[in-house]
Amino acid sequence: MNTENNAAPDAGGDVLQIAGETIGSRLWLGSSLYPSPQVMGDAVAAATPGFVTVSLRRQSAAQLQEQVSEHGHWHLLHQQLASTGAKLLPNTAGCHSAREAILLAQMARELFATDWIKLEVIGDDYSLQPHPLQLVEAARELVAQGFKVLPYCTDDLVLCQTLLELGCAAVMPWGAPIGTGKGLMNPYQLKTLRERLPQAVLVVDAGLGKPSQAMAALEMGFDAVLLNTAVARAHDPAAMAGAFKQAVDGGRAAYRAGLMCERDQASPSTPTLGLPFWHQTGGGV
Amino acid sequence: MRLIINGESCDLPVSAGLSLYQLLQQLGYLQIRSEDAAVSGNFIVAVNQQIVSAALYAGTYLNEDDCIDILGAITGG
Numbered sequence: 001m002n003t004e005n006n007a008a009p010d011a012g013g014d015v016l017q018i019a020g021e022t023i024g025s026r027l028w029l030g031s032s033l034y035p036s037p038q039v040m041g042d043a044v045a046a047a048t049p050g051f052v053t054v055s056l057r058r059q060s061a062a063q064l065q066e067q068v069s070e071h072g073h074w075h076l077l078h079q080q081l082a083s084t085g086a087k088l089l090p091n092t093a094g095c096h097s098a099r100e101a102i103l104l105a106q107m108a109r110e111l112f113a114t115d116w117i118k119l120e121v122i123g124d125d126y127s128l129q130p131h132p133l134q135l136v137e138a139a140r141e142l143v144a145q146g147f148k149v150l151p152y153c154t155d156d157l158v159l160c161q162t163l164l165e166l167g168c169a170a171v172m173p174w175g176a177p178i179g180t181g182k183g184l185m186n187p188y189q190l191k192t193l194r195e196r197l198p199q200a201v202l203v204v205d206a207g208l209g210k211p212s213q214a215m216a217a218l219e220m221g222f223d224a225v226l227l228n229t230a231v232a233r234a235h236d237p238a239a240m241a242g243a244f245k246q247a248v249d250g251g252r253a254a255y256r257a258g259l260m261c262e263r264d265q266a267s268p269s270t271p272t273l274g275l276p277f278w279h280q281t282g283g284g285v
Numbered sequence: 286m287r288l289i290i291n292g293e294s295c296d297l298p299v300s301a302g303l304s305l306y307q308l309l310q311q312l313g314y315l316q317i318r319s320e321d322a323a324v325s326g327n328f329i330v331a332v333n334q335q336i337v338s339a340a341l342y343a344g345t346y347l348n349e350d351d352c353i354d355i356l357g358a359i360t361g362g
Contacts, residue, residue: 040360055361056329061313064328064357068319074321074327074358091361103334107356110336111329137357140340178362206362228362 030228098138171202181209211247218251
């Protein structure tokens with residue numbers, strides 16, 4: 001069968017493994033921007049994500065007390081992690097240099113008791129485009145320190161190759177700038193990444209606005225998607241989380257099933273042979 | 286003694302000899318409680334950008350102009 005991808009579904013199922021750990025879902029969810037901690041908790045419950053991203057910031061004792069109180073973000077998130085089996089993925093959001101990102105990652109490891117880190121080093125405040133050089137420098141050091149590094153990066157092939165060669169557990173190119181909801185802005189390049197890095201774990205991170213865009217990423221062969229705003233800013237975040245979950249599952253199933261190759265010429269689905277007016281000419285009915 | 290706590294300059298009515306444990310207690314961090322024991326005490330401290338584990342709070346003495354950062358979990362994307 002001639003299909004768009006040559007994915008050979010493994011007989012043993014379709015388990016996502018990264019750095020030796022099984023990740024329970026291909027939908028990864030951010031925990032920010034929800035109208036309330038309860039709504040965040042409901043969205044996480046509906047998504048049953050593989051990872052939930054979190055961060056860390058300076059806080060007063062009063063702010064910390066609020067976080068861990070019965071209705072606080074951290075308290076509710078902790079409950080959902082326990083019930084869904086999702087893993088925590090701390091990020092280094094807001095860092096602009098390798099030095100900052102390394103220190104924040106170290107603090108995150110202590111605080112959240114995990115080696116996973118979503119490495120984010122911003123190079124441009126307007127587009128929130130990652131800084132490729134600082135990102136590579138930080139990734140090299142964090143991998144050496146035993147972190148499981150998941151870098152948020154651009155879709156540059158050479159950059160992704162370099163990050164993987166350094167030992168990053170996956171690479172996470174953007175679909176579009178963070179929070180824009182523009183979807184997969186450069187599908188050609190994303191397809192190229194999939195084709196040229198067939199063994200790598202690839203995750204579209206950022207820019208997804210609709211479930212159909214997440215589905216497209218999975219159909220393309222991406223292993224997972226990470227998103228936040230599209231769910232958190234929906235009228236009904238829990239319902240949107242459920243919609244993304246279905247889209248991700250559908251996209252993955254389609255990829256594994258083998259998508260047909262696109263072609264320019266029409267081709268009838270129904271056989272014409274055997275029609276009673278086969279080769280009949282003129283005066284049509 | 287002057288300390289920089291979470292980026293803000295603070296003059297404390299103490300001389301030398303203040304431990305990190307005492308400071309955190311004064312600021313209320315050690316009194317944070319939750320019904321869920323797993324999320325209590327969920328903060329991390331760095332002195333002059335060096336992480337200090339909880340076991341070392343009492344034995345870490347602060348000096349004039351030390352920078353103390355106390356970070357906790359927040360939501361993130």
